[in-house]
Amino acid sequence: MDPTTLRLDEASARRLVLVRAIDDVDTEGRLLSSVERDRLEQEALEASRESSPPSSLDRASYLQQRAHRLLAAVEHRHPQLTALEQPGAWRRWLAWLLPLAACVLGAAIDRIDNPQRVNMLSPPLLAVLLWNLLAYAGLVVAWFLPRRWAEASPLAALQQWLAREPRIGARPGRLRRDVLARFQQQWLRTTGPQQVLWGKQVLHATAAGWAVGLALSIALGGVVREYRVGWESTLLELHQVHTFLSVLFAPVVALLPLEGFSLADLQRMRFSSGAAIGVEEARRWVGLYLGLLLLVVVLPRAVLAAVAGWRARRLGRAVAFDLRDPYFVQVLARVSPARVTVGVLAFDEDARVLLLQAMRQAAGRVPPTRLEAPWTVLATPKGDALRLFDIPLGTRPPTPVAPALASGPSPARAWLQDLMGRFRSSAPAPRGDALTSALQEADLVLLLPAQPEDLQAASRLLHWLDRPALVLVGGGDEGADELAAYRAAVRRAALPADVLALRDCTGNWSRDALLLDAITGRLPQGKRAGFARMAEVWNERNVQRLDDAMQLVADLLLQAARDTEAAGGSLSLKRLVSTGDREAGQRLRQAAQDAMVLRLREAEATHLAELMRMYGVDEALPTAPAALTGERFTVQAPLDSPQAGMAGAATGAAMGAGIDLVTGGLTLGAATALGAMLGGGAAYVAAAWRNRGGSAGTAQVQLSDEMMQSLAEAALLRYLAVVHRSRGGPGLAAATPPAWRSEVVAAVEGARESFAEFWRQVRASGDAASLRQPLAAKLNALVRQVLARL
Template sequence: MTTINLSLVSHTNTGKTTLARSLIGRDVGEIRDEAHVTALAERYRMIETAEGDALDLWDTPGFGDSARLVQRLRQQGNPVGWFLTEVWDRWRDRPFWSSQQALRNVREEADVVLYLVNASERPGDAGYVAPEMEILAWLGKPVLVLLNQLGEPRPGEQDRADEDAWRQHLAGHPFVQRVLPLDAFARCWVQEFTLLDAVGSALPDSRRASFNSLEEAWRQRRLQQFRASMEILGEFLTTCSRDHERLSDEGLGGSLRRLGQIVGLDGTSDVREQAMARLAERLEREVRRTTDQLIELHGLAGRAAEEVLARVSSDFAAREKLGEGRAAALGGILSGALSGLAADLAAGGLTLGGGALVGAVLGAIGSAGAAKAVNLVRGTDSSEVRWSSDSLQRLSVTALLRYLAVAHYGRGRGEWRQGEYPGHWRPLIEEELQLRQEALGAAWSQRGANADESGGRIPDALAEILADTTRALLSRLYPGIRLPM
């Protein structure tokens, strides 16, 4: 039974406890915007195996006046040993006392040191780094430098630029094994595997076998979380695709008014608006419910933020029950020209409000034949409104945006709040979903199937499409990272 210890150290008030919360997945320690909030080194269990191996993270007090500390240490023949035998009044010289606790923890406990720096500063402007590197050199432990306070998730090349700048700045310190971006507020879980790979490389051979089992246990935990997230979103899209509202039979007059709406000759239908409102209410509830599920699954507090459902009416497809006699009468009025009917039939249904009268003459099929084709293709016994395929595509995009927002959320921030998505996320999602358009179309085509008869195939298929899409997204967002899939 082996315990691997990681000591998280930095200059004071750089975000150690916040990062500890994100890695551990629960609230630990106290967070305030002031120096020396953490007074003593605190141990937290990250994960353990059934065999008894464990990975522990130590949150240590921050280094205080590093320059003055180094000057004092240089005066001694054995600086660290002398420093740890000295006793300072913790109230009169708090920076020195806090530094003593951090150094003691690293020397006595650490297998690997995680040294956190503020990446919002240029390396040359962070004056505390040089003396603290000297202190860490005296301690003689392998060090991984973590770049914190990077801001919201950014395109990978920006992270790499910061990483390269800090690596060059620290090139003269051979005990620094790696420089890695890992923001306390906006880290993504896949970055944790790069961190664990670096930890494993820094350990002696005698401890790597135990660490490998811990890394595998961590991988399985995160993959289970990932798969469960995709299942939640697959069920969400399945529910949306099957949801519909029946419309009352309004007779020939109602059908004529509805055709008038298409060409802008009449106002909106109260019946349709009421049906759309009911669909919108159910969609909003599903968005809230599934976002709450994602939040809970990732160990975050808070409830889903308010979701604004804009332009709802444009997201509906209407399926019309047109009797042959009525269709013939309408065909006489329109001279056989219907709104994009040929294209709509090819796509699987007549989409009201989504096209203009283009004079597509159906020829010998006639209006009565067109009515039969619509009913046959749609399998409709009554009129209804439901989400269009375009709407389901947009819901797929926003579902993955919600997932990325939660998956990047640092636990140290406290309760979950919906914020603006980084601008580069949406176009990447749209590109990846477009590549899987055929598979999505096949899933949407089954949405009219009875839920019992489908045997769960639709949500399973959608979950797999979403999982494949998300893996591709994470590979593009974090190029070079080994995805544990």
């Protein structure tokens, strides 16, 4: 049995074609959402595996289970669509009505010619016989014609015209009409031979019905009138007419108990002879023509109709579906595990290292130094696997290289070399059994050339492997001219390959999508859905790693924002007037600031180390600390409440004394006393309120908002440096490209107000846990914005 062909009965085939029409039309999920479709497909997969080993996929069972479940779900929402699952009754009616109508029409012809003078050479009757004989001749000739000529028959052409691509989605609200059009188109394509046979059956039956109608017309005409049968001709002589009628009625005379007309009979039956023509001659003519219609038209056409119907029913019991069709490939690939094996042919070792660094991040572990056997980069829960192996540079195809071909890269030699390279041996000849097996399973070759000439050197092997390739050029900043040179070399070597700059598709994790898309476009159709699942896992790991990194940055920033350090006693009158006390306070604040800077540097170093571990950077990198410029710290110095109260009382007393003087002492000093009491009390309460939340009698130093902005910029720059260095890019500090710094500064400055609110909240509440996720999300968006511009 051909594994690429699925054969189903007509009912199952209609169900499968209807589901395909719904899949083609319902691209927006109006009938079934993608989530619901995935769930139904998983249920169908589990049901199909009940009768097969878990490791294998019964494609016929799965497709039928899937069609059954999808139609059951659609039936509740659009029952008119699922009604298409049943064949229309019009076909059965048409198969009966057309022959019956032809019979009635033939019988309604009340005369073949002038009934009072019927010509034995009646043109209408002869035309019917000739038409059928030509049809038989056409069937015989078509039997021996090539298949492509038979496909150009009128019935086949009509079937192809009916199966033309319908216009889908021309206007909204036409879901049923669009599904019906797609279903009819796909059904005609799938059952084309069956439909042609059905058409032949109807045509043969109709021709037989027409002949029966003509026979009835002749017979019924003889009942109600008397035929005068004879002949006349201007061009034919008696002997010629006798020969023609003898040949015409030979089958009837040979098979039925009827006699033909003799030469004497025909001489007497000539209208110009003047002899009387009796009823017996007319009856014999009617019998001969009825027998001729029966033997030449009715019976052959009935047999042909029966054979066509039998063949159509036979095909209907085994409707064939080509599982290599892109639709079925895609449907099966969604549930079939795909194992994608990629070979790496590296002329440039530095480029190979960069490629393996990208694979290392996707895998989450360090690859072997040499990939002599396929190494699994990643796998999915559905069993898909991406594997990578090295193709040694010494690997050669089994076909020897002719000296004349190896001497120069002229176009003629390249063409001949390409032609010779396409003749593959039945068994590979590279070194080692593991390599042989890997080459046989390879789906794609990643070619890492050091110079354009390497493509010509690899062309023989690639042609022999007969696998698509991706040419990943270098590890530097390749310009358009250099890439154009490699593309020209690809054309000269006649390689089925795309050319990409390695940095463009592996420079950092945000560029991995370019590499993944390029690989997808070169894979066999049956493995693209599985690789799409692997690419999804790849991207999910990148996103999760970014989220984790931004959580680290958020922790660092929130810790720095709420960090404080004690900087000596409270602000008092003595400190304001005493030089020694002021200098002592400044030394304490400087010590506090130095302590905070030390903790900040330690936190930044820890943060960098964790980022490097997360992205697999093994080398030592400088920390690139935040720049300490401008207003770096703010000091929250508490007031001495008693001394503040005394100062307030003195101020209030002075104001009260002024009032006493203005009144000429009439208040008897009450204004002075009241002013001292109010001023002292207000100053004491204000000082206590200002000192709330802080250590009693201690000044606190913390980072300013400007310093927090610089700290955020430095943290994001460290992240950019790590993710690029993990792919072989520039490091930190002086090696940081100016464009990175300008993009980061602009992004952080645009979020200044949002960041300031985070710093205010964490300082006020001290709760960093509740602010960690929102701040990480903000940083995540900024990083994506910056990476998109680099």
